[in-house]
Amino acid sequence: MDWLQLLVFPAIRALILIFVLLTGFAYLTWYERKLLARFQVRYGPNRAGKFGLLQPAADAVKAFFKEEIIPNHVDKPVYLLAPAMALVPALIIWAVIPIAKGTPAIADVNIGFLWILAVAGIESYGIILAGWGSNNNYSLLGALRSAAQMVSYELPLGLFLVSILILAGSFSLVELVEGFRPWWEWIWLWLAFPFFFICILAETNRSPFDLPETENELVAGFQTEYGGMKFALFFIAEYVNMISTSAIMATLFFGGWKGPFAEQYIWLGPIYLLIKVVILLFLFIWVRASIGRPRYDQLMKFCWQFMLPLGLVYVSISAVLAVFLK
């Protein structure tokens, strides 16, 4: 019985989770293309299926049937490892996110916060390896930017996470959502949300912080040499990352699965979480459609001269609040 509990059930859960996330990814591309199109007075995909709903399927078929090309000049093992290294962290970060009352996606570990920080830390490896393994100047520059950017923005991100942790008093995300938060804590949290969101944009390499793949300077940055399914894996990684980080933001700042009657009817939890995630994803796309990209040095300056001090101040005040008001 033990092995069933330990292996089979979590494996089935994980499979369902991966299936849901990949479907989510597919429709996120559709959602983004549609939304961007509406922002830009266009129609977006509208040929494959009703409202272009079959477009992701068509794209998937295309990616699957593309010829696998491995250029001669690449460092083969690293080159092939990189897409997997990019995708896996994006998926496994979900393990600790609660999706309904008392139900984490995979496991209720008591180090949920640390898990998020740790997985976010290895996310940049995929990109760095891709840039290194491709043996291409554009890729290398993209990877260098990516490494610098992700490492830098992880600091303020971590500081904000620590602040939430201090206030919540628990490492577990399940407890964080289910625990009671006074009104001032919510307001204090929401004050931090815009800055946290900026860090998340940088962490997921999304516009305006998509410097690792700036198509206008670096052609496609770290993924210049990738095509077909290997490119698709990077693509999936980016979008699953968006979903994952949106879920994390929903969990940390907006009560995760919580909503009217979610405590009584447990199946409402995932639906509320989904709605929150979709709204947060809208933010990602809205930002992409309306804000230009900073230059690499400006991005770093912003992180080290503004975000990091801000994060430190926020942590200190949070600590004071936690001591005196909780």
Next chain:
Amino acid sequence: MPLDVSPIFRSYESQRTLNPPGIPGLAPLPSGETDDTRRICEQFGEDIVAAGLHHGNQVVQVDAGRLKALATFLRDDPELRYETLIDVTSLDKSQLPQNGDSRFQTVYQFRSYARNQHLTVVADCEAGDGDNGAMPHIDSLTGVFRGAEWPEREVYDLMGIRFDGHPDLRRILMPKNWHNHPLQKQAPLGGEEVPFTFTWDDPEFDTLGTQILPSVSVAPDLPPGMSRQNMVINMGPHHPSTHGVLRLVVELDGERIVSIDPDLGFLHSGFEKTGENKRYKDFVYYTDRMDYLSSMSNNLGYCLTIEHMLGLEIPERAQVIRVIMAEMQRIASHLFWLATHVLDVSGTGMSLLMYATRERERILDLFEMVCGARLTVSYIRIGGVWQDLPDAFISELKDFLKLMPGKISEYEAMLTEAPLWQERLTDVGHIRGADALAMGLTGPMLRGSGVDWDLRRDRPYCGYEAYEFEVPTSDRGDCYGRFSIRLEEMRQSVRILEQAVANLPSGLFKSNDRKVTAPPRAELDVSMEALIHHFKLMTEGFHVPPGFFYNGIESSKGELGFYVYSDGSAKPYRLHVHGPSFNNLYAIDHISRGEMLSDVVTNIGSIDIVLGEVDR
């Protein structure tokens, strides 16, 4: 084996047979004198071969040995102050009658912005001797005007004139293994062998995958015992933000730019050579393809040059229609510049790309209305315009003019007030006014560095003197200055358009001179004369009296000049196009050094190049 006669050669287009007997092919000597030519003659005395006015331009022909001294004198003399060298071109006189001792001639266009003077300097090249190979040669002016570097390379490449003292005399437009200098008269048009084969035996493939174009390396300043290699990346010819097929060999130190060496010519189509083999009226269609984003301006620049040489009067209505078209084209071109500039700087997601193209679409619809074409319009023809404006045009244009200022404000709200945009453009691509003059930059590049000059206002053509508009300038000299200038130019263009629409006279839309413009179709049925004129024009074309003329207009990107040398036949003997993008692109190395890699795309966008015009 190269053929002497192209397989597509058509005998009725032959240049010689069309020459009416008795007309000398050589341009007459300049006559009269002006203050400037008098001063030059006083200074140089015997070395000035001829000086005076020709077709209204000041022309000085100087002895080749004294050319450099003359250029220095023109620049430094407090009374002359010709600050900039607009254009360098050349002439192969081998097929002209009485062509003198020297076969090749170089032609320079000097401009004094402060005194609003234009001066053409002509110098016969010295024939090649042992030291210089067989090539004719002349002193390079790069030491006097920095901007002469690329035009002189172009002359070297296309005409085979060696410039003594040129720092970097390489081919610029043609492949480096090209076997002749195509603008020389004996070079055939068409039928030549192409020096690449697309098979693996081709020697070009020997270098596959290696850097064949070295960067202009600058040795890094390192303590002894250390060595370091800068990274060289090739931006282009296939690159998202080089606006066509431009290749930049960028040498990088980290992400800082050490040097940029643009590699041009991927889109070189030999328009000048083609022009020498087309009748005057047939070249209008080719001008569309040069700066394809402002084809109306190209049509206009060419037609104005030829009309001036013909001494043709253009009816009032045609003039106003031309102004309307040129200004609409300026707005369209600037809109597309804005769209791509934003795309380069801010990424593909940025919505402004589509907003700006949406407004440009309105202009293209209006173009379609008047001539059926949207991009390659060929609407402005020698003698006027192709057709009269359709009835609905003016009301549609008025609707557009009502809408446009609000849209420009919308762009400003999205960009000017966005701190990220400001940060990306401020202090990037900085160029001082003096450098801009020395490099021969024109248009917004020049005005962005504080030089108050606009050909529409200062050397008016097409009746621009009757319109009220301002010429925006900026002292910033950076990308942001150029950005704000172009936005303001769109507003001013709207202003000009409003005045033009309000004062559109009735009357002829093209000249009634039947020697130049074809009679209307209906006239052919009733008039023998008209039939003859029509036949003559469609087969032979019209003849332009011998002479040469350089004329520049203010296109959206800068000064678009046409230099035409006529030998009295129905085809130009020499046709040279001065594309503003070509000269402006020269500045890319200067303005990008020491900046970040991201700034290169900002700078390319800010220069506003169109590769069709750079490579011609």
